[in-house]
Amino acid sequence: MSDQPAVSAPPRLRRWEQRTEVPLFGVSLLFLLGYAVRVLAPHHAGPWRALALALVGTTWLAFAADYAVRLRLSGLGHRFVRVHWLDTVVLLLPLLRPLRLIRVYTAVQQRREQPRLSLYARVIAYAGASALLLGFSAALAVYHQEHAAKNASIRTLGDAAWWACETLTTVGYGDAVPVTPGGRVVASGLMACGLALLGAVTGSFSSWLLQVFRREDEKRPPESR
Structure with missing residues (x-):
């Protein structure tokens, strides 16, 4: 990227x-x-x-x-x-x-004549892989900051992974929240990345659906439209 x-x-x-x-x-x-x-x-x-x-x-x-x-x-x-x-x-x-994954894909595809995946598939694949790697990285970082803190609700790596899933998907149940300054910095970054990646996936999926429906409409006889 x-x-x-x-x-x-x-x-x-x-x-x-x-x-x-x-x-x-x-x-x-x-x-x-x-x-x-x-x-x-x-x-x-x-x-x-x-x-x-x-x-x-x-x-x-x-x-x-x-x-x-x-x-x-x-x-x-x-x-x-x-x-x-x-x-x-x-x-x-x-x-x-992981935010540089798109550059890895570009470097690989430059050795070929054309991409193997469609635009929508590339966006979804990039966002999915980035979310997975960023979520794991953030879970490790927040666990490192939180597990020994006083009154922490994130005590195990499992707690941190659950928190990362909540944050990336913007659900935010509130059962696991960072209490240390370092943990909150990690949370802020993950929330921003989560919103961007979720927006990319939903936008790409919506565009793909519109394209599919448009093609179906074009195939139908004019009198049945």
């Missing part, structure tokens, strides 16, 4: 992004794995926690290196931070990297 059209990017930058998006998506999954182990491993599992921290640090360095290369290849200088603001936010908050 980018804030600047790919067509305006220099050729070297486009080639770099096409070659690195898929490998970096794999690196982002390793980051998420390391973060999950770091959060969920008991305190007495020192070696595992240390290994997870090393994995998180190493993968973040890969993200930083990619950001530095793209900044140099873009030719924008310090304006790159403003033009590609989402990439900057994702670098600072790597748990938001």
Whole structure:
């Protein structure tokens, strides 16, 4: 996901992004794995926690290196931070990297003559995959912030996963709510992402239904309309 059209990017930058998006998506999954182990491993599992921290640090360095290369290849200088603001936010908050899934799909499809999925299917697939990864990331983050807090209602990863589902779907039963400042920051971000993803899915599905009904009307004889 980018804030600047790919067509305006220099050729070297486009080639770099096409070659690195898929490998970096794999690196982002390793980051998420390391973060999950770091959060969920008991305190007495020192070696595992240390290994997870090393994995998180190493993968973040890969993200930083990619950001530095793209900044140099873009030719924008310090304006790159403003033009590609989402990439900057994702670098600072790597748990938001699922929002870049669309760039992974674009990089893969550039190697083919045409997309394998229709526009509506692509929107729904992107929103669904992003919601799944963001929900899991947010559940880990809010569990990390909340499980040891006083008067917390989110004590287990299951509680956090239930809360993430409620928040992403904008249901909000209120049975599990963050009470720490960090947890509320995570909740605010997830609510914003949830509204955007839900709007994309419902809008795409509605457009698909209208298209189907329009085609059916066009096939009917004029006298039966």
